[in-house]
Amino acid sequence: MQKKSFLYHIICMLFSMGLFSQNLKLTVYGETELKTAKIDSVGYNANHKDFESINNEVYLLNAKLQKIGYIESDVEFIKKTNDSSFNCKIVLKRRYKTIHIYYNTSTVSEKILKMVSGEVNLNYFTLNIENVEAALVLINQKLSEQGQPFLKLKLSDFKPDAASSLSATLVVESKSDQRTIDNIIVKGYDKFPKSFLKHYLKIKPKQVFDLKRIQEKTEQLRNLRFANEIKPPEVLFTKDSTTLYxxxxxxxxxxxxxxxGFGTNEQTNKLDFDGYLNLSLNNNLNYGESFRLLYKSDENAQKTFESNLTLPYLFKSPIGIDFLLRIFKRDTSFTTVNQSVKAFYQVNSKHKIYTGIQLTESNNLLSTNTTNSILDYKTFYTNVGYEFIQPQFSNLLFPIKSKLLLETNFGKRSISQESENQILLIIDAFKIFNLNDKNSIYIRGNANNLNSKNYLENELIRFGGINSIRGFEENSLFASMYGLINTEYRYQIDNNIYLHSIIDFAYYQNKLTNIEEKLYGYGFGFGIRTNAGLLKFNYANGKNENSKFKLSNSKIHISLVTYF
Known part of the structure; x- marks a missing residue:
């Protein structure tokens, strides 16, 4: 019985100690009621579990007061008034609102100081007391970006200037001279093209070392299809060199x-098939080069062959070259061959400008041509263009977030001994508006305009199909000018499956036949990432403004994109 009573008293004692440890009351006051009110306005925690917590709170409060200008404040005492209450007196003394900091112009520039102060003089600058810490951090950061990573700043020689102002001296301590990058070592992909380091990432030896800026540059690797960053860059400092990894x-x-693709032929009422193959080879030689091969066979007995070779950063320069060959054959009517060479400058990871020439030769295959709308001709164009691409390669279903292409072509078309000036304008842009992780809206605008005094059928712009206005046969529409808008509402079920709507609109003119028409395309589709690649399915129905909706006009397109 005595044992039970002893345990009962122990439990009660521990419980009462627990209650006591959680109910200590702290009261802080100053020399006057006004200063006590100032302390209360800064704020502190009044309830504590033990004396150590009270002690920490008092010195934290004193540090806050010093930061707002009471730099001479001092804790006079902390004393216990009863079993659960403690009083503390803090002597605030004078409050300083501003500080004049004297500096050496050889160690810190006026340009940097103007980032933190609105009042910079020849040998000192002025700050509000509460901004001193943030200002010193920013100055330290800017000086570090100039190749001094081991830099330290401090204020010394504090003196009161006036009733509410202080003066101090800025001391800059550096353990080494300015650092520059001496060596760059690539780990994981030893054959990463060195020209991309210099011109794409703009990282090269003898460059002033700035780790933050280097990290920002290497993040641009996410914009490359053929390479990615495994982890942030690291640096090895020795006495005489700086090595970047x-x-x-x-x-x-x-x-x-x-x-x-397949659909019903309006003339024969039979099922017609069409399709294409598109092969793209990227960086197989570790130079960042790309090669594309396209073959397309349309349901209108049209065939397209296209090859494209891009060589960036030739001879370690910022200039690249792009070669293109395109052959188009329309049944037994005509063939058209396009050849172009473009020199481009990659401004950075997203922006590219280019200029070049384009040669076109078209031949009439008809034995008789009663309308004279298909003739042999040649064109020579010079072009200038701009391209912007913003990737989002973290999204495997939609790796490109936005794109803008602007191109202007000036030249002449020659028929026999006659020539005529022409201008061809091209605009192609799209953007994905991500509403949240699952919902997004895709909008694309595309326009082409051929400006000429007269037109030939075999030089008109061809459009229609999966890559322009959906619900129409591939390249079935001929225009001297067209503009179209593709829209999709996309719902991403997970990282491998998405559904989308199709609402397309187009307006085109054919000045050869004096046709102006509005076109509409409606439908739906989905995409699935499989082990073989990305499988896409589109169902769309197209109509013009004067025709009725017909289910028989619907087109189904199935495509598969495989990575290897």
Whole structure:
């Protein structure tokens, strides 16, 4: 019985100690009621579990007061008034509102000081007391970006200037001279093209060392299809050198893309098939080069062959070259061959400008041509253009977030001995508006305009199909000018499956036949990432403004994009 009573008293004692430890009351006051009110306005925690917590709170409060200008404040005492209450007196003394900081112009520039102060003089600058800490952090950061990573700043020689002002001296301590990058070592992808380091990332030896800026540059690796950053860059400092380590991996970036389309032929009422094959090879030689091969067979007995070779940063320069060959054959009517060469400058990871020439030769295959709308001709164009691409490669279903292409072509078309000036304008842009993780809206605008005194059928712009206005046969529409808008509402079920709507609108003119028409396309589709690649399915129905909706006009397109 005595044992139970002893345990009962122990439990009660521990419980009462627990209650006591959670109910200590702290009251802080100053020399006057006004200063006590100032302390209360700064704020502190009045309830504590033990004396150590009270002690920490008092010195934290004193540090806050010093930061707002009471730099001479001092804790006079902390004393216990009863079992659960403690009083503390803090002597605030004078409050300083501003500080004049004297500096050496050889160690910190006036330009940097103007980032933190609105009042910079020849040998001192002025700050509000509460902004001193943030200002010193920013000055330290800016000086570090100039190649001094081991820099330290402090204020010394504090003196009162006036009733509410102080003066101090800015001391800059550096353990080494300005640092520059001496060596760059790539880990993980040893054959990463060195020209991309220099011109794409703009990281090169003898450059002033700034780790923050380097990290921002290496993040641009996410904009490359063939490489990515494994982890942030690291640096090794020795007494005489600075070595930068970049951690990069090579990505699978080759693609094989194809689709099969089928629909009902309006003349024969039979099922027609069409499709294309699109092969893209990227960085297989570790120079950042790309090669594309396209073959397309349309349901209108039209065939397209296209090859494109891009060589960036030739001879370690910022200039690249792009070669294009395109052959188009329309049944037994005509063939058209386009050849172009473009020199481009990659401004940065998103922006590119280019200029070049384009040669076109078209031949009439008809034995008789009663309308003279298809003739042999040649054109020579010079062009200038701009391209913007913003990737989002973290999204495997939609790797490109936005794109803008502007191109102007000036030249002449020659028929026999006659020539005529022409201008061809091209605009192609799209953007994905991400509403949240699952919902997004895709909007694309595309326009082409051929400006000429007269037109030939075999030089008109061809459009229609999966890559322009959906619900129409591939390249079935001929225009001297057209503009179209593609829209999709996309719902991403997970990282591998999405559904989308199709609402397209187009307006085109054919000045050869004096046709002006509005076109509409409606439908839906989905995409699925499989082990073989990205499988896409589109169902769309197209109509013009004067025709009725017919289910028989619907088109189904199936495509598969494979990475290898």
């Amino acid at each position: 970049l951690y990069i991996k090579k990505n699978t970036s080759n693609t094989f893309d194809g689709f099969l």
